[in-house]
Amino acid sequence: MQDLSRCPRNLLVCERSSFQNEKNRVSAQVEQMHFNYKVSLLLPDCSSAPSHLDETLKSFNSFYLIKKLPIYKLLNENFLRSAIYNGSVYGLSHQTRIDEDNCVSLMPNGILTLSLDKDSFELLGFEGKPSRFNHRRCSRFVVTVNLTDSCMAPGRRNYLRLLEGLKSRLPLQTDFLLSHHPGGGASLHPLLSCCDWSEHQPEVKFRSLTNVSFPVPESCDPHSFLQWLGAVESGVSGENSSNSFLSSLICPEPKTQTNCALSACVSGMLLPQDIQRLIGQLRSADGTHSKHVGVGLVCDSPVSQESPGAGPVLGGADSSRFRGQPRVLGRERAWISSRRRELLQPADVPRPHLPPSLGCRRTRCLPTVMPLTHQNQEN
Amino acid sequence: CAAMMQGQTSDWKIAGPCTFHRVVLKNASPHHYMKVHLELEDNSNRLSAVELKHFIIAGLKNLHGEVGAALNFDVLKYDEGSLTALLRVHSSGLVKLWSSLTLLGSYQNQSCAFRVLQVSPFLLALTGNSRELQLH
Known part of the structure; x- marks a missing residue:
């Protein structure tokens, strides 16, 4: 029987x-x-957002939603020239679940990633590898293509093969989020002009908090600190007694009390350049108390699932000092899974596109059977 | 292992603010957090937070006996309107609580089901869910 007290690795x-x-x-x-x-912010001793911060939050780059985009259009020659070769394009399939659906992402370095179920992968007929996410059962495959590579230039054999696969054998169609830095909509025009699209601005929300207890970061262990930050962000009360029936959550000691605090969050498809700008603004701002920034990643991105990167939480006591605590939002399993991968041996992971390893071809050495002699019988 | 983690976290506390300090904590999360939604056959029926906790304890007792009923867990937040709750449980009790929620099938003679929306060792992770991004 399995041990019931075990929990997922973290x-x-x-x-x-x-x-x-x-x-x-x-x-x-x-x-x-x-x-x-x-991106969420927690600013102590602040009843309203400072003007420069408010401006930064509201000036996050807009993004585009394309309805039912045929994925082969991402290989359009004009789009490649105007957007992918000339800047950073961020693209991600929308409302697709990484554990059920086919997901697509386009990274700023020109890498197109398709996370496909087994049937779709076989239909596409393009080289890929088993997904690292579920190593026990090989049910998903990841196709990674560098669109800036010379062998993927329009007209080359690989390009035509992928185009043919996405056009005829596997005509993938999905809602697609798209953003471009620094060009914006003008660079994406070749793609937007032939699709049904809409432009969206990241949504900014402010929430005023009163009588908030802040733990002293230097005397608080990381898990307690993250728990407190999560409690404040989700509006959970930290003023409970130890014998309370419903909850015994309290703010870690020692703590300081502030009369007011401001919680702000921006949600949408957010570019890393905007987040860098926001952190720069916070560093230059005056203040004596810690400021906290949390970044949440999209949980259904094939890239997040395959790479061990994680979103950080930043906190700091003054303008030049922050504390970084990488954290995961909505994709802990991917983080854990990618770490667990390191513990596996290469032979544990099926690779259908490669010839069997030497270890598989090695002939088994059976123990030699010695004829039973009279002397052996005596021993 | 626990002593090593204790050492690491105490190092973390005493490290000077200007020096670079890195701590890696493996399987050290004391709690897990769950965001759950209760689906009832009769949508007009409403439970208070105390009733919800009683209901979950009854489920734990049914499946795991008195030991299960004594499991410590907290209802951190509960929204009566949407019947959605944030639960905190010791990591060692996660499997017992999750299995009890899965097998809870009726409340006051009407069918019900718990939908587990998110589970994480970090409460902060439950403050946002990219699957809820709705664009019109």
Whole structure:
């Protein structure tokens, strides 16, 4: 019988340093987060958003929703020239679930990723590899294509093969979110002009909080700190007694009390460049208390699922000092799974496109059977 | 392992603010958090937070006996309108609580079901869900 007290594996990586420290990886981590869904801010001693911050939050780049986009149109020659070769395109299939549906993503470095179920993968007939997400049962496959590679230039054999596959054998169609940096809509025109599209601005929400207890970050362990931050963000009361029937959650000690605080969140398809700008604004702002920033990633992105990157939570006591705690929003399983992969041996992962490994071809050595002699019988 | 984690977290606390300090905590989350939604056959029926907790405890007792009924879990937040709740449970009790919720099938002689919407070792992760992004 399985042990009922076991729970799914989890991993938390916490980093604390000055922004000036050469080992600081906040900028590098934010740059790697291509598909962000939500950014939340917690500003103590603040009843309304400072004007410069309000302006930054409301100036996040807009994004486009294309209805029922045939995926082969992403290989359109004009679109490749105007958008993909000349800048950073962020694209992601919308309302598709990574565990049930076929998902598509387009990264700023020109890499197109298709996460397909087994039947679709076989229909497409293009080289791919088994998804790392579920290594026990090989039911999903990931096709990764670098559209900026010379072998994928329009007219080349690989390009034509993928185009043919997406046009005739596997005519994938999905709602698609698209954004471009720095060109915006003008660069995407070749694609938008032949589709049904709408432009959307990230949604900004503010919430005023009163009588909030703040733990002292230096004397609080990371899990308690994250729990407190989550409780404040989700409006859970931290003022409970230890014998309360419903909840015994409390703010970690020691703590300080503030009369007011402001919680702000932006949601939509958010570009890492906008998040970098926001962090820069917060660093330059005055203040004596910690400011906290949390970034939530899109959980159904094939890229998030395959790479071990994670969204950070940042907090800091003054303008030049933040505390970084990478965290995962809505995709813990992917994080855990990608870490678990390191514990596997290469032979544990099926690779249908490769010839069997040497280990499989090795002949088994059977033990030699010795004839039973009179002397052996005596022993 | 626990002593090592204790050491790591205490190092984390005493580290100076300007030095670079990195802590990796593996399977160290003390709690798990669940966002659940109760579906009732009769939508007009409403439960209070206390009734909901009683109902879940009854389910734990049915499946895991007195030991299950003694399992500590918290109802952190509950919305009576949407019958959605945030639960916190010790990581060691997650499987027992989840299995009880799955097998709870009737409330006051009417069919019901718990839908587990999100589960995470971090409460912060339950504050947003990209699947809820609706664009019109």
